[in-house]
Amino acid sequence: MEQLLENFSLDLFVKQTILFLLLIFLMVKFAWKPIMSALNEREEGIQGALDAAENAKKEMASLQADNEKLLKEARAEREAMLKEAREMKTKMIDDAKVEAKDAADKMVAQAQAAIEAERKSAIADLKGQVAALSVEIAEKVVKNELSDKEKQLGLVDKMLGQATLN
Amino acid sequence: MKIASKSISFLTLVLVLLTSFSVYGKDGAKKGDPVNTRTEINEYIQHHLKDSHDFHLFSTFDDNGVEHHWGFPLPVMLWGENGFTAFMSSEFHHDDDGTVVVEKGDSRFVKLHSRIYELNAGETAVQFDEEHHAVNASKPFDLSITKSVFGILLIGLLMLFWFSRLARQYKNKQVPTGFGRVLEPLVVYVRDEIAKPNIGESYRKFTGYLLTVFFFIWILNLVGLMPFGFNVTGQIAVTAALAVITLVIYVFSGNKHFWGHMLWMPGIPYVFRPLLGIIELIGTLVIKPFSLLVRLFANITAGHTVVMSLVAVGILMQESLSATGSTIVSLFLSLFIMLIEVLVAFLQAYIFTTLSALFIGMAVADDHHDEELHDELGEEIEDTEVIRKNFT
Secondary structure (H helix, E strand, O other): OHHHHHHOOHHHHHHHHHHHHHHHHHHHHHHHHHHHHHHHHHHHHHHHHHHHHHHHHHHHHHHHHHHHHHHHHHHHHHHHHHHHHHHHHHHHHHHHHHHHHHHHHHHHHHHHHHHHHHHHHHHHHHHHHHHHHHHHHHHHHHHHHHOOHHHHHHHHHHHHHHOOOO | OHHHHHHHHHHHHHHHHHHOOEEEEOOOOOOOOOOOOHHHHHHHHHHHHOOOOEEEEEEEEOOOOOEEEEEEEOEEEEEEOOEEEEEEHHHHOOOOEOOOOEEEOOEEEEEEOOEEEEEOOOOOOOOEOOOOOEOOEEOOEEOOOOHHHHHHHHHHHHHHHHHHHHHHHHHHOOOOOOOHHHHHHHHHHHHHHHHHHHHOHHHHHHHHHHHHHHHHHHHHHHHHHOOOOOOOOOOHHHHHHHHHHHHHHHHHHOOHHHHHHHHOOOOOOHHHHHHHHHHHHHHHHHHHHHHHHHHHHHHHHHHHHHHHHHHHHHHHOHHHHHHHHHHHHHHHHHHHHHHHHHHHHHHHHHHHHHHHHHHHHHHHOOOOHHHHOEOOOOOEOOOHHHHHHHHO
16 A cells, blocks of 8 residues: 555646546547547438338338239229129110010010900801891791791691690 | 558657667666666566656666666656756666756756655755655656656557547548558447446447547557556556546536435435445545556556566576576466456456446436346346456
């Protein structure tokens, strides 16, 4: 301890303190400050570049995902359009069928009605003719029957005979 | 290429500076022989560990056994009883025993055990008491560029040069080139591994200090390991100054929570609170900075002492192991310790910086103190005291 104190030189202590403080000041001003700021700047730059690359990667991925989505959407749309077209086709055919059937049915019905009417008029006509014919026949028969006087008388006698007076 | 040529020119400048020493022989040296006895080696090591007023690189002995010191003088600046005085340290002729008296104006100066004394008015030679302390001299305030101050200035300028150049590089490019590429990971390391985890969110305010102190200690530790090196971080005044700066930073940035918990610890009986407050206050104001300054000083001093002692093995054990044997043993051991010292140089800088960050972090920590003591898995994190013990 005593030797330590003996070795201690106050003069050197003062000189070292002053010189070292001066050195700290100069080093901070001319070396450490610019070096530190340059290092920080560079590290931030590197970090920034890395971040930017990461972002670009992410953006790329999202772009790809977008593309995928768009493609999917387009496919779905095409599918839908095709489906709709198919449906429309079927519907049109069905409609046409129904219309055609309706028209056919109508024509059949008209034809049937016409046939019915013809038949009725034909029957009516036939009836008329039958009546006329029957009257003619009856006329002829009657005429024929009445031309034979004896017979008539005989008939009347017979009838009278049957029609007993009660 | 431009940067390379720049560094070459800078290195040349340093080399020119280091080699432009002059020889100043110490005529009539008392010791006619090289340093080779146990006491002389001991003295040599002690002398190296101390700060000195001139830059001594090595000594040679000529045919007459006269010692020549190679190195260069440093300016001596003193504020004594007669005001400011300045001269070169070569005027002392490498004397350290107070025999050479330098007269400047009305003042007379002597150098004694790496300290400069001013003789009292009228005295012409220094006198000692029984404990070899000067009795008729006073210590002037020493503003000299000593070896340590020279090292501090050199490393400070080097750091300023390296890191301001790195800072300038960022103006034009994102990634530094050349030597800056070596420095950048170290800066990032201190920020991410020392400042951020220990301080938390407000780490930015303190990073400048932590970076400065880390590189300052590390580079000076490494320079201390080199031949002709300085022992700057082994000067207790230097480590004390660093520790005091850390102390000032965490005392002045301590928040209400920090002081509240320290002086009036909640959750314990009221009787013990003042006592604990006193203990905590002593711990914060004295023990923490003291442990910081002593750890660095002791580690570096011990490292230098061990390396030099092992080198001395080569001289001292020549009798028992023969010259070749002792040289091999000495080289092997000192190489081994030297490698460990390179690790210690980094480790001590790391520990000083981390503990400073830890103390600052404790001072600025928020109220979620209890949550911070648990990590993500809910396991208890080691207490700071335990961490500190592990470091010592």
